[in-house]
Amino acid sequence: MKVLVVGAGGREHAILWKLAQSPQQPKLYCAPGNPGTEAMATSVPIGTEDVVALADFAEREGIDLTVIGPEAPLLAGIVDHFAERGLRVFGPRRAAALIEGSKAFAKSVMSKRGVPTARYGDFTDAEAARAYVREQGAPIVIKADGLAAGKGVIVAMTLEEAEAALDMIMSENAFGDAGNKVVVEEFLTGQEATVMAFVSGQTIKLMVPAQDHKPAYDGDKGPNTGGMGTYSPVPVITPELLAEVERTIIAPVVEGLAADGTPYQGVLYTGLILTTEGPKVIEFNARFGDPETQVVLTRLESDLLDVFNSVVDGTLEQQELVWSNRAAVCVVLAAGGYPADYRKGDVIHGLDSADAHSAIFHAGTKQTEAGIVTNGGRVLGVTGFGADLREAQQQAYAAVERVGFAGVHYRRDIADKAL
Template identity: 75%
Template sequence: MKVLVIGGGGREHAIVWKLAQSSQKPTLYCAPGNPGIAQLATCVNIGGEEVSALADFAEQEGIDLTVVGPEAPLLAGIVDHFEERGLKVFGPKKAAAMVEGSKAFAKALMEQANVPTARYADFTDLEAARSYVREQGAPIVIKADGLAAGKGVVVAMTLEEAESALDMMMKDKAFGDSGSKVVIEEFLTGQEATVMAFVDGDTVRLMVPAQDHKPAYDGDKGPNTGGMGTYSPVPVVDEALLTRVEAEVIRPVIDHLKAEGTPYKGVLYAGLMLTEQGPKVIEFNARFGDPETQVVLPRLETDLLTVFQSVADGRLADLELRWSDQAAVCVILAAGGYPADYRKGDVITGLDTAGDDSIIFHAGTKTTDAGTVTNGGRVLGVTGFGTDLKAAQAAAYRAVEQVKFEGMHYRTDIAEKAFRQ
């Protein structure tokens, strides 16, 4: 059994790490991979959006299943291309992946499917957007419509911040074409939670919930990032709430897309705000979250490869997922300056110090003559395990203390919200 994983970040390291534990003993490949993944799989020097080259490799190597990690290849139509060539692949087709590719598309879909979400309007004209923001007042949320690596959202607490965000996205093109349209939403209050689901077009199997920490600094201060840490389980998300999320959020979207002729297969990610009125969707993603995957997959007891095969073959109804009661906490170690301009090329030490109760997932690293060096904004994800969140948090931070690189920055309060509930 040969499996190819597309991507080279922390999420893909977690996927490869879990696949390496499969009882099917697959031969693993990853394109392009990273130094951590290279310890578990053969890394192939092909970029995630080189769709034809990846399909050529899958054909030549006799790959039995390809798993797509990041969003960009999905929105480049990799699943459509692979299926046209008779190659088995895990992930949604381009039309279904638009739930992440366009926030305006996702909001319209939620409206049509009656999924609870924040009130919104979308704009391609800067002056019209300015006028709407002034009319609505602050706090207010400004989002670039397209992909922006998790950074295209500004929670503006003042009108000045909101107008500055509009200028950054629409005038200064900070996110390129992704900001040529913006979605402006009402500000919601409550705790955030992530619920991901495996979906095969018909059947839904929820994963255990996680909570991400987007702001760069302790106490949820500073600019939004791609995620500075996660934990699972999430005390505020109980079984009753999960049942409600499946019925009110996941199921309506899946049914609507199927009725539209674009059935959804893969992972559907729902980013939720738990408001006083109940869960409301902040965003959908068309793939595993990063860094949520680094705490969710370690808790999966069912063979991940079997899950992927069941989704790809439309047989998910035959499978019940088993999850561990173990807790997991992931702390992201970021490069100095992230999420703005950040350092690269700093030597990392302590990568082999993780104990039995922790693992270090590589996200933005590179191998050089000097050793393993930093090569991205989010460099490493250190996940600790324990019988409860306190133990998992302690394990994660013990492992963090062993890792060093110039300018290393991380939050010291990951999972603290769980203890305040």
């Protein structure tokens, strides 16, 4: 079987890492791929949003299944285009992917279905947004409505910070068209967690939970990033709480999308905050999380290829998901300065140092004559495995010591909340 994975980051490397373990021994391709994915997949030099060229390639090469990694091609309608051409593809159609592409759309779906989430208002007029912020008071959360690479969320602790955030998003266009509309939410407190699920129509199969670390610095300080590290399992997510999340959040949203004529197929990512009133939704994503995938898929014992095929074929209810009891911790190695300005082109050492207790997933890397160099803000996801979280954390940080580059920055407290 020929499988094409679309994307170039750590998430796609982790997907391919897992697919390469399939007993079906699929022939793997990655578009455009990265130096890490080249060890297991043939790189295809086509951009992730070049929908027609990707479909042409899949048709020409006889690709049996295409798996869409990042959100941008989903919102560019890649699944719709592939389906129109009779090509098998894993991911939601554009109308369903709006659950990530528009925070206001996601809020409206939740409102209709009574899904617990923060109180909010959405605005296209900056003055109306300012008036709402002054009325609600601080702390308060300001979000660009559209895609902003995980950085379009500002937690404002004062009214001055909130108004500055509105200026940055709506007047200065810091996130481009993503900030043409803003969602202003009440500030919620509690631990955050991620629950991803495979969804096909109205069939839901939950994955094991993970906890991401968005702020750049230890102790959850500093600006939000695309994610500085993750761990799984998450002790605060008990089996009872997980069942509640499925019953009160994921199932109503999946049913709501289907009822509105936009049935969901693919991975639905639910970002949660565990408040004193129970779990509430922070955000939905229409694909695997990054870097959550780097810990969740490393715990999957089932054949990922079987799972993907069952979602596309509508037979997910017959698919059993088996998960390992082992723990996984992923530490993201970022370029110094990330998420603000950061430099590229620093040679990376130790990329072949992974052992039986670790894996190194490439995110922002590039092959040059000098060797593999940094080429993004989040450069590597170094994942450690162990019988429990403490051992997995030790293995992750031991692996971090063996790999690096000039100016490397990483958090030193990934999984501390659980320990």
